[in-house]
Amino acid sequence: MAGYFKLVDAHDDGFRVKLTAPDGTLVAVSTFYASKEEAIAGIELIREIAGTGPIVDHSRQEAPDQGELVFGVQASHRRGEGVREEA
Structure with a gap:
């Protein structure tokens, strides 16, 4: 099983994305997104960056x-x- 992105409610009426490893370990938590659409766009950006981004x-x-x-x-x-x- 691959890792996955979990879309969750944020405490201030928005959303966050949690990146989770295949074993269920939390790897990263995103910034605040005001809407689900923004959060989903954020997931797409994370996928693009993670696949091609250098280590700085x-x-x-x-x-x-x-x-x-x-x-x-x-x-x-x-x-x-x-x-x-x-x-």
């Missing part, structure tokens, strides 16, 4: 050991290879 690391800098996995991408000696960093 805004975390504090820590030098991983060679061969260590960083965000599911093999780390390398050269900065910027595998993980995109922005200032």
